[in-house]
Amino acid sequence: MEHHLLCTFSSFLFLFLFSYIPITSQLPYGSSSKQAHNYSNVSCVENERQALLQFKHGLTDESNRLSSWVGESCCSWEGISCHKTSGSVLKLDLRNTLPPYFDDNDYFKNRLGGQLSPSLVNLTNLRYLDLSSNNFSGIQVPAFLGLLKNLRYLNLSSAGFDGEIPHHLGNLSHLRYLDLGDSGFSLRTKDLGWVAGLSSLEGLVLSSVNLTAARDGLQSINMLPSLTTLDLNGCGLFIHPHLSHINFTSLAFLDLGENNFSNYTAPPWLRNLTGLHDLRLGGNDLSDPIHGLFDQMTSLVYLDLSSNRFDASTLKSLCNASSLTYLDMRFNNLQGSIPSEIGQLINLTYLDLSGNNLQGSIPSEIGQLSKLTNLSLSDNELNGTIPINLGQLTKLQAFDVGDNSLTGVLSEDHFAKLRELKSLDLSGNSLALNVSSSWVPPFQLHEIRMGSIIVGARFPAWLRTQKEVWELDMRNASISDAIPSWFRVLCHNITSVDLSSNSLTGNPLEFKQLKHRPSRYRYREIFLSSNKFDGSLKSLPLDISYLDLSHNFLTGHIPQLEVGQTSVVQSLLLNDNRFTGTIPEDLCKSENLSELDLSNNLLSGSVPLCLGNLRDLWLLNLANNSLSGQIPSSLGNLWGLLGLHLNGNKFVGKLPTSMQNLSNLRILDLGDNGLKDIIPAWIGERLSNLKFLRFQSNNFHGAISDTLCQLSHLRVLNLAHNNLSGFIPHCFNNISAMVSGLDDNRNSNFSQESLQDIKGGREVEYSPGSLQFVKSLSLSANNLVGEIPDEIMELVQLQVLNLSQNHLTGTIPDKIGNLKQLETLDLSMNEIFGAIPESLSDLYSLNSLNLSHNKLSGPIPSGNQLQTLTDPSIYEGNSGLCGKPLPNNCWEHKLPAKNGPIDDDEGHSESDWSWFYAGIGPGFAAGLSGVLGILLFKKSWRYAYFKFIESACDKIWVKTTRPRRNFR
Numbered sequence: 001m002e003h004h005l006l007c008t009f010s011s012f013l014f015l016f017l018f019s020y021i022p023i024t025s026q027l028p029y030g031s032s033s034k035q036a037h038n039y040s041n042v043s044c045v046e047n048e049r050q051a052l053l054q055f056k057h058g059l060t061d062e063s064n065r066l067s068s069w070v071g072e073s074c075c076s077w078e079g080i081s082c083h084k085t086s087g088s089v090l091k092l093d094l095r096n097t098l099p100p101y102f103d104d105n106d107y108f109k110n111r112l113g114g115q116l117s118p119s120l121v122n123l124t125n126l127r128y129l130d131l132s133s134n135n136f137s138g139i140q141v142p143a144f145l146g147l148l149k150n151l152r153y154l155n156l157s158s159a160g161f162d163g164e165i166p167h168h169l170g171n172l173s174h175l176r177y178l179d180l181g182d183s184g185f186s187l188r189t190k191d192l193g194w195v196a197g198l199s200s201l202e203g204l205v206l207s208s209v210n211l212t213a214a215r216d217g218l219q220s221i222n223m224l225p226s227l228t229t230l231d232l233n234g235c236g237l238f239i240h241p242h243l244s245h246i247n248f249t250s251l252a253f254l255d256l257g258e259n260n261f262s263n264y265t266a267p268p269w270l271r272n273l274t275g276l277h278d279l280r281l282g283g284n285d286l287s288d289p290i291h292g293l294f295d296q297m298t299s300l301v302y303l304d305l306s307s308n309r310f311d312a313s314t315l316k317s318l319c320n321a322s323s324l325t326y327l328d329m330r331f332n333n334l335q336g337s338i339p340s341e342i343g344q345l346i347n348l349t350y351l352d353l354s355g356n357n358l359q360g361s362i363p364s365e366i367g368q369l370s371k372l373t374n375l376s377l378s379d380n381e382l383n384g385t386i387p388i389n390l391g392q393l394t395k396l397q398a399f400d401v402g403d404n405s406l407t408g409v410l411s412e413d414h415f416a417k418l419r420e421l422k423s424l425d426l427s428g429n430s431l432a433l434n435v436s437s438s439w440v441p442p443f444q445l446h447e448i449r450m451g452s453i454i455v456g457a458r459f460p461a462w463l464r465t466q467k468e469v470w471e472l473d474m475r476n477a478s479i480s481d482a483i484p485s486w487f488r489v490l491c492h493n494i495t496s497v498d499l500s501s502n503s504l505t506g507n508p509l510e511f512k513q514l515k516h517r518p519s520r521y522r523y524r525e526i527f528l529s530s531n532k533f534d535g536s537l538k539s540l541p542l543d544i545s546y547l548d549l550s551h552n553f554l555t556g557h558i559p560q561l562e563v564g565q566t567s568v569v570q571s572l573l574l575n576d577n578r579f580t581g582t583i584p585e586d587l588c589k590s591e592n593l594s595e596l597d598l599s600n601n602l603l604s605g606s607v608p609l610c611l612g613n614l615r616d617l618w619l620l621n622l623a624n625n626s627l628s629g630q631i632p633s634s635l636g637n638l639w640g641l642l643g644l645h646l647n648g649n650k651f652v653g654k655l656p657t658s659m660q661n662l663s664n665l666r667i668l669d670l671g672d673n674g675l676k677d678i679i680p681a682w683i684g685e686r687l688s689n690l691k692f693l694r695f696q697s698n699n700f701h702g703a704i705s706d707t708l709c710q711l712s713h714l715r716v717l718n719l720a721h722n723n724l725s726g727f728i729p730h731c732f733n734n735i736s737a738m739v740s741g742l743d744d745n746r747n748s749n750f751s752q753e754s755l756q757d758i759k760g761g762r763e764v765e766y767s768p769g770s771l772q773f774v775k776s777l778s779l780s781a782n783n784l785v786g787e788i789p790d791e792i793m794e795l796v797q798l799q800v801l802n803l804s805q806n807h808l809t810g811t812i813p814d815k816i817g818n819l820k821q822l823e824t825l826d827l828s829m830n831e832i833f834g835a836i837p838e839s840l841s842d843l844y845s846l847n848s849l850n851l852s853h854n855k856l857s858g859p860i861p862s863g864n865q866l867q868t869l870t871d872p873s874i875y876e877g878n879s880g881l882c883g884k885p886l887p888n889n890c891w892e893h894k895l896p897a898k899n900g901p902i903d904d905d906e907g908h909s910e911s912d913w914s915w916f917y918a919g920i921g922p923g924f925a926a927g928l929s930g931v932l933g934i935l936l937f938k939k940s941w942r943y944a945y946f947k948f949i950e951s952a953c954d955k956i957w958v959k960t961t962r963p964r965r966n967f968r
């Protein structure tokens, strides 16, 4: 999206440059169309008038732009200019001039569409044709345009044309400017040979035309000696390293961004283009070019080298190019410090070195670049303080040093002369802001990004002077204060406010809905999570698309909506507060709601049936409340749901069969309820995208259905603490995510620190960051019988295997040593007999083991990781076992017959667990992770959550806009 906007922006700039192309000076009516209308009283040529009417007839014109196209004097019609004496039509300009703001319907309505009538060829004197920014969706560029022999200017950009570009356009030998750009890769040409016919061409724009199949590369374009402008951005063109002789040496503008350069090297012939003013090579992964590539380009003013792999030597060599006003080298391979020679680029207005690996301090020479308007050094490893003389850059509008390791205290002096500043990004540094409470900054900022620096303790009073803010990020900024009442007013005009992870107190903002909100507020976002807000909410601000009040101390009921209020809320996160009462049915009126998190509150009552009307919902998290009743069958209407968390409530009864419609579900957590059902076959058969399935601590009974084995993406299966009976299925080796791990996004170890021990070691929360990598199977505390199936030993990705507290018999399979990733193995409290296989010592990652209270016998294997597991309780209650860490030595122990059951004199009672929880010692938390793992959320985890359900992410990104820092 960002990229798309950038493209659009650059093409705008470009059109702007070209709207003054000297073509019009060739026309008899001078350069402005206003003058042209002076001749509108000439009578137009009847044949041409008919041709125009016929042309209009083919068009669709939703906004009725062509309403003036009636009557006799066609020269006065909208978009038409005629020759002053002959009355012949010279110019047809039907460009849609409205700006394409993406939530602005007017732009779309104003687009012409339909068919292009061949009657146009009767406008034999036509010199200028502009049909750009319209919507001729899917039709081809008509070949008859090649018959308009007098055309000087042809612009078909952003007009929705599709398919192969007709070679007939190559007949337009007088054409000076041709723009077929921004078709979104739907226009294509297999062969650029036709271009060579455009012998008068000065400007050629083919940006985002699909040229991947154009094998002749730039050869045909090289036939155009008058070319001054060439835009091939995003064409996928193969750029040859060699061109025998360079014809287009008059080029002033060249955009070769996002193409395919041979060997990722800038070709040597670029060096000959000594007249270039504007060179754009972004997004090509180019490595450092042959030495001195830019040395001869002494006229270079604008240089975009972003998203390549140029290193610091290129930057240094550019420091001689003192004509440069614009230098973009973000996302390259710049290392080391910023050369102090950068101070020689005295004409720079725009400098972007963000997203590199620059170290050292910011050279004070940058403070000499007195014309700078935009300075971005973000996302590097810069340290030291911000030079105070940057405060002398009086023209600076955007200053971005976010995400570095800068230190020091910023005072009012740093900003004293930055009168023009609109965008300030200091976030993610060890900076502190120290300004007086009466400070009146010289600027009026639009964007304030001060996340994770020290802004507080007091709420920044200077914000009150900032009347034009539309984005404010002061998350984690060490503010411990109440939100002042004046901020509540200011806040109404801000599109995105992030004050999360501070210690803000009091009642959060009183949200009032504005009557006439400009459309830019449609995506308004407010993040206030992880503060100390308390009290109750009077109203819900449903004119906000993303509202996060999670992790506060809010009490009272979730407020009702005001009558007649229309809701645009898409994400409503009220989790981890102290809300009481029921879930209001009113919420169901928020028909755009896509993310609803009410977990970890004190809500009671039943789930409103009407939640099933929220068809856009992809996350519904009601976990850990006191909700009761049955799971409403209407939830089965939420077919877009990716995550459903109903765990930790008091739900009873059966699973509604309508839930089998939730085929997009990735995460289903129904644990810790009173559900009483069999495990329905449709879970395995219909919910085929499930990655996480947790039914722990309910009353599920019956056998474990073989159909669960069809869930090939499953990473976590937790059926512990139910009444399941029968055998463990032999088909678990069909769950390929546990077998191959091919489902993984990254190959990383399940990191121990990402598990957090909460509630006295009994429950363990998975951060979704670790969830991506967790593979866990837990069937403990059921009534399962039979042997441990050998097939389980094929689940080589498993990190957690817990089969404890069942009635399993037989021996531990020898192949247990295959489960190399295993960190937790719990087989305790079964009736497993025989010797412990030696291969257990192959489990190098094992850090939690429990084999207690079985009928195991013989010597305990030693060596490797097993040697570190020295707690004797791991093995206790197996009277036949001997050797370390048990006190009895094997030589004094009667060796049991191999595989023979040994009586366990101690026995154990199923209901007395106190010893179990008490005696197991360290590693217990991890040991239970597969059993009790539940998903709890922190804001910072949301990104990981998205990743876990990755395949559906595209959809989510479209729906939720987030400030960029939040996902870093």
Ligand SMILES: *[C@@H]1O[C@H](CO)[C@@H](O)[C@H](O)[C@H]1NC(C)=O
Binding pocket: 047, 051, 054, 118, 119, 120, 121, 122
């Ligand atoms: C052009 O005009 C002639 C008559 O002047 C007419 O016969 C012909 O159909 C027109 N061509 C088109 C394509 O409309």
Ligand SMILES: *[C@@H]1O[C@H](CO)[C@@H](O)[C@H](O)[C@H]1NC(C)=O
Binding pocket: 185, 188, 189, 190, 210, 211, 212, 213
């Ligand atoms: C680009 O065009 C070629 C044929 O010219 C076609 O094979 C290819 O699929 C196109 N690429 C895209 C992304 O449309």
Ligand SMILES: *[C@@H]1O[C@H](CO)[C@@H](O)[C@H](O)[C@H]1NC(C)=O
Binding pocket: 219, 222, 223, 224, 225, 244, 245, 246, 247
């Ligand atoms: C340069 O342009 C001329 C005239 O268009 C053409 O004849 C010649 O072949 C071109 N040279 C190359 C190397 O393409």
Ligand SMILES: *[C@@H]1O[C@H](CO)[C@@H](O)[C@H](O)[C@H]1NC(C)=O
Binding pocket: 263
């Ligand atoms: C590509 O670059 C590598 C390393 O710079 C070089 O060795 C190789 O010859 C180049 N290949 C071509 C086809 O130019």
